Amino acid sequence: MTDFRERAAALDAGDPLAPWREQFVLEPDLVAYLDGNSLGRLPLRTRDRLAAFVREEWGGRLIRGWSEGWVDLPTQVGDELGALVGAAPGQVVVGDSTTISIAKALHAAASLRPGRDELVLSSADFPTDRYIAAKVARDRGLTVRHVEPTPDGGLDLEPVLGERTAVVLLSHVDYRTGALLDLPALTSQIHAAGGVVVWDLCHSLGVVPTGLDAADVDLAVGCTYKYLNAGPGAPSFIYAAERHLPGLEQPLPGWWSAADLFAMADEYSAAPDVRRLLSGTPNVAGLLAVREGVAMAAEAGIEAARTKSERLTSFALDVLDEAGLEVLTPRDPARRGSHVTVHVPGARAVTEAMVERGVVPDFREPDLVRLGLAPLTTSFEEARRGLAVLTDVLQE
Numbered sequence: 001m002t003d004f005r006e007r008a009a010a011l012d013a014g015d016p017l018a019p020w021r022e023q024f025v026l027e028p029d030l031v032a033y034l035d036g037n038s039l040g041r042l043p044l045r046t047r048d049r050l051a052a053f054v055r056e057e058w059g060g061r062l063i064r065g066w067s068e069g070w071v072d073l074p075t076q077v078g079d080e081l082g083a084l085v086g087a088a089p090g091q092v093v094v095g096d097s098t099t100i101s102i103a104k105a106l107h108a109a110a111s112l113r114p115g116r117d118e119l120v121l122s123s124a125d126f127p128t129d130r131y132i133a134a135k136v137a138r139d140r141g142l143t144v145r146h147v148e149p150t151p152d153g154g155l156d157l158e159p160v161l162g163e164r165t166a167v168v169l170l171s172h173v174d175y176r177t178g179a180l181l182d183l184p185a186l187t188s189q190i191h192a193a194g195g196v197v198v199w200d201l202c203h204s205l206g207v208v209p210t211g212l213d214a215a216d217v218d219l220a221v222g223c224t225y226k227y228l229n230a231g232p233g234a235p236s237f238i239y240a241a242e243r244h245l246p247g248l249e250q251p252l253p254g255w256w257s258a259a260d261l262f263a264m265a266d267e268y269s270a271a272p273d274v275r276r277l278l279s280g281t282p283n284v285a286g287l288l289a290v291r292e293g294v295a296m297a298a299e300a301g302i303e304a305a306r307t308k309s310e311r312l313t314s315f316a317l318d319v320l321d322e323a324g325l326e327v328l329t330p331r332d333p334a335r336r337g338s339h340v341t342v343h344v345p346g347a348r349a350v351t352e353a354m355v356e357r358g359v360v361p362d363f364r365e366p367d368l369v370r371l372g373l374a375p376l377t378t379s380f381e382e383a384r385r386g387l388a389v390l391t392d393v394l395q396e
């Protein structure tokens with residue numbers, strides 16, 4: 001039997017990101033929080049920033065706040081977030097929920113390929129992605145083509161790509177298995193077939209480096225309340241490559257995407273820049289929380305976060321292997337994101353028993369337990385404690 005307590009201590013001692021943990025609210029009642037992939041922990045600085053915003057800016061400035069800076073937050077925070085995903089300024093806005101951003105990105109992508117009539121996505125994709133894709137396809141007269149992930153977590157697009165392919169929607173990291181797709185290679189493959197790609201970065205934003213510009217990605221979206229710790233319901237981002245922006249269409253044009261926000265013009269004319277992807281008034285508190293989360297991820301360094309994430313998931317796999325559990329997550333660290341998923345019969349009851357003992361994992365229907373390992377907030381010792389409770393519960 002490996003002494004995982006000793007190994008965790010050694011890994012924590014050699015972890016350059018270890019001090020970041022103290023920058024977050026650590027729940028006194030929890031033994032281990034392994035759900036940062038669904039809702040990241042609250043950063044102390046975000047707690048303070050939002051309190052100051054409520055007191056001084058909202059409370060003190062009221063409507064004047066818009067002209068004193070709030071109005072530029074969707075694009076400013078967009079540029080800051082863009083730097084994390086390898087996007088040059090002017091291509092990212094932050095404002096709507098992920099679900100809405102997916103719908104906007106899919107419509108925009110489809111409008112770039114008017115002569116083609118197929119929308120491709122993985123049958124294993126997150127429900128909201130599949131539901132929205134189905135609706136966009138119906139609205140635009142497209143046919144949905146599903147691809148099954150391969151047993152090793154990859155995606156073979158070859159059989160479905162062709163001259164009818166308009167848009168391909170792909171999740172960078174599979175929300176269930178944690179499998180990570182090869183974003184540059186798949187993007188080139190889709191382009192070679194003449195299609196455009198929309199990448200969903202929900203489970204990679206903040207933990208896996210993503211060179212959107214370098215890979216020539218067309219559009220991308222992603223969620224900020226997971227590894228960016230921006231809080232429940234914090235606004236998502238939407239990226240559109242600069243080459244597509246002139247004339248890019250989206251389905252929800254509102255006053256915030258108009259050329260002049262305050263002109264109140266009779267006729268709509270879209271903003272010439274990335275603001276054309278906005279719709280209505282964004283949530284300022286949410287944007288400020290995204291700004292703090294992005295700043296922390298940038299200060300810690302996305303490469304350092306990736307390195308620690310690989311070590312955390314490797315450590316978890318070793319513990320799970322020794323316990324003889326069935327792991328669905330790819331073995332190769334280069335092919336997985338930052339959570340590890342085990343297949344356990346009775347997963348719901350197992351999750352409930354873990355929560356009773358102060359360990360919060362993540363349950364996914366029907367029989368999966370996901371263990372989210374957030375590089376800025378999860379220590380190796382915390383992961384060890386949580387996994388020990390999982391194996392104890394399963395033994396009983």
Ligand SMILES: *Cc1c(COP(=O)(O)O)cnc(C)c1O
Pocket residue numbers: 097098099100126128129171175200202203223
């Ligand atoms: C978390 C997540 C979402 C969440 O969408 P919301 O609009 O924020 O509810 C969507 N898609 C994927 C792949 C996710 O992981």
